[in-house]
Amino acid sequence: MEFHNKKQFTGAAASGLGAGILNGLFGGGGGMVLIPGLEKLSGLTGEAVFPTSVLVMLPVSVLTLFLSGPVSQLPWREAWPYLAGSAAGGILAGFFGGRIPLTWLHRGLGIMLLWGGFRYLW
Secondary structure, three states, X not given: OOOOOHHHHHHHHHHHHHHHHHHHHHOOOHHHHHHHXXXXXXXXXXXXXXXXXXXXXXXXXXXXXXXXXXXXXXXHHHHHHHHHHHHHHHHHHHHHHHHOOHHHHHHHHHHHHHHHHHHHHO
16 A cells, blocks of 8 residues: 555544544444545555455554553453354455455445444434
8 A cells, every 4th residue: 555645644544543543432443434544545446445444453453452451341251252253253254255245345334334323322
């Protein structure tokens, strides 16, 4: 990924900042900010945007865990089933995600974001 001008670099840094803030405050959701930034500023193909977002968000999530862990009570015992299910889901998505049209992935993500947003409003 190469930035051709200062505006692209600044936009990418702003997307990363927004992703980090969301992840730090809410424990997730940084990809909602990162994916549009990657699409508009990086020059990556649509198929490369989602895995790149995961690659960027992984260290952000680990850092958030280490920074928030000492100041909160982490329920490790309760988290293990979610971790196992998430790992299995990530493996399945890695194997089969490339077969799903990008338009379907975008629409599915949009629907899940709307559903989650409405759910938290009421």
